[in-house]
Amino acid sequence: MLAQRATQQALRRFAQRSVISQAAAKNLAAPLSLTSQIQTRPVATQKHLTPADSYKILVEQRRLRPISPHLSIYRPQITCVAGGWVRGVADRGAGCDEAVLLGAVYVPCL
Known part of the structure; x- marks a missing residue:
């Protein structure tokens, strides 16, 4: 120690x-x-814009900006197309199973 x-x-x-x-x-x-x-960087300068000139630039930028995409540009997935069909079949199947099980429990009680 x-x-x-x-x-x-x-x-x-x-x-x-x-x-x-x-x-x-x-x-x-x-x-x-x-x-x-210490860092030195060149300074970008531009001329003073009038409100009309700045509005023209804004309109031009908005014109070139892409619009929001429509759903048609996306390729549909198989899971999306078949999902509704599978869910409907599963719901009907579960409903039939439930009816059979409840019937099997209820009928002997009569």
């Missing part, structure tokens, strides 16, 4: 920086961090 504690303290001391190395690291890292954060 004593050896483990001594090793742990030695590693902690080794991991700590001295005051001199901390000051040197701050002085070195500060200019590097400032220059890496």
Whole structure:
């Protein structure tokens, strides 16, 4: 236990920086961090638009914008087409099963 504690303290001391190395690291890292954060980008400019010109641009954009899709552009899925038929058959089958089971329980009681 004593050896483990001594090793742990030695590693902690080794991991700590001295005051001199901390000051040197701050002085070195500060200019590097400032220059890496500066970005320059070209600025796009455009002329001032009148309300009439901006409305013309808006109308042109709306004209080129696609309208909402109609259902005819989608290919019908087999599950969609057959689903209604299968459900109807299943409902009728379940109804017949229920009638038979209730009849089997009810008829002997007569």
